Amino acid sequence: MVLLTLLVLFSPLAIDIYLPALPQISTAFDVEHALAQDTITLFLFAMGIGQLFAGPLADKVGRRAVALGGITIYSVSALLAWSAQNIEWMLAARLLQGLGACATSVAAFATVRDIFGPEKSGKMISYLNGAICFIPALAPILGSWLTQQFGWRSNFSFMAIFAxxxxxxxxxxxxxTNPQSNNEPVFRLNRYLDVLKSPSFVFHASLCMLAMAVILAYVTSAPVVLMEKLGLDMNEFTKWFGINAAINIIACMTAPKFMDKYGTHKTLLVGITTLLMAGCIMLLLPQQSPIAFMLPIFTSSIGFAWILGAAAGKALAPFGDKAGTAAALLGLFQMSGAGLVVGLVQRIGLEPQVMIAIQMLIVFPALFILLSKSGRRWHLAMS
Structure with missing residues (x-):
């Protein structure tokens, strides 16, 4: 579990450590904030798309080889970002870094499925997500210190050293841990289609996507709202970000306990309801102070944590021999899908708070699906 935790840390580290430096990056390259924010969305897009290749490769050549290859790509691209002389160079490096991070993520979650099987994997994924949540708590503090002491580029040299x-x-x-290497071609469309034919997979992967969209909307908007509009300095921004991460950690650690006692169905119902409450709070509170912006974010972090572990576990549960492919498609939904959802809503041109509230509220139809006969049946066998 320690090694698996290290593998899943690559992605959040690549996002959260340099968040306090985003305004400096846009200034350094003389570009608008939106282009600096694109270094996050492009990273996530590449991470999602890349999993379509990393997943089947993990089933073919093994989890270990894919993990080591991903770490290598990640370290090289971090050095490319460190040496970037313009925003185009930086965006290209971040695309490449997303491909490296996706390989480590696929290898980690497929290994969880290998070791713990369909029944326990959801619980272990919740624990892994809890570990992941330490990064948003600690990385911005480290990134803020690195940026103030050595400049924004030092964040990327730290990523390379970590790798x-x-x-x-x-x-x-x-x-x-791959039980047996299969003799099929590495990339075969039928492997994806076999997974996508499962309504349970599509529903639970979509839930992961919508939950992740909330976090992505918050992460990309928070520096602008808190630092630009509300006038917080880098250290104050880091404090609020860290409090939210601490709440997320607690939620990720309590979700498996609730899941053990009441099952995945009730866990998802509570998570979705919490997310809907957060959206209503965001719309109703006057956005004139940091707490007015962060209170609904705190609430949504609880809903996100409870949804992600239960939904990811249920999405992967039926696929023993295709765990890598299923994990890849789940990652595609969760990363590229979330990036697409946020990108589309951002194009409407709404205030950040309204945009984030919409991301929280679009999960509403999932309640009706969960309460239907099919929704209940998906959770009967391994509740």
Whole structure:
């Protein structure tokens, strides 16, 4: 679990550590804030698309090889971002870094499915997500210090150093868990279609996508709202971000306990209801102070944590021999899908708070699906 935790940290580290430096990056390259924010959305888009290749590759050549390859790509692209001389160079480096991060993520979640099976994987994914949530708490603090002491580029040199250290640990400690390498071609459309034919997978992967869209909308908008509009400095921004991450950690750790006692169905119902409450609070509170913006974010973080573990576990549950492919498609929904949803809503040109509230409220139809006969049946076998 320690090695798996390190593998899933690559993605949040690549997003959260340099958030306090986003205004400096836009100033350094003399571009609008939207282009600096695109370094996050393009990273997530590449991470989602890349999983379509990393997943089947993990089923073919093994989880370990894909993990080590992903770490290598991640470290090289971090150095490219560190040396970027213009925004185009930076965006290209971030696209490449997304491909590296997707490989480590697929390898981690497919390994969870290999080791813990269909029944326990949802609970273990919740614990992994809890570990992931430490990064939003700690990375912006580190990133703020690095940026103030050494400039914004030091965030990317730290990512490269982290990748080298983890690479060595993986070479020494990670064993292959893929039960058997299959003899099929690495990329075969039918493998994806077999997964997508499952209504349960499509529904629960879509839930993960919509929950992730809320977090992505918050992450890309928070520096503008808190630092530009409300006038917070880098340290104050980091404090609010860290409080939210702490709440997310607690939620990720309590979700498995609730799941054990009441099942995945009730866990999802509570998570979705909490997310809807957050959307209503965001719309009703006058947005004139940091707490007015962050209170609904705190609430949504609880809903996000409870949805993600239960929904991801249920999405992967039926696919033992195709765990890598299923994890890849789940990642595509969760990363590229969330990026697409947020990108489309952002194009409407609404205030950030309204845009985030819409992301929270569009999950509403999922309640009716969960309460239908089919929705209940998906959760009967392994509630």
């Amino acid at each position: 080298v250290v983890v690479f060595v640990l993986m070479v020494v400690g990670m064993k292959e």
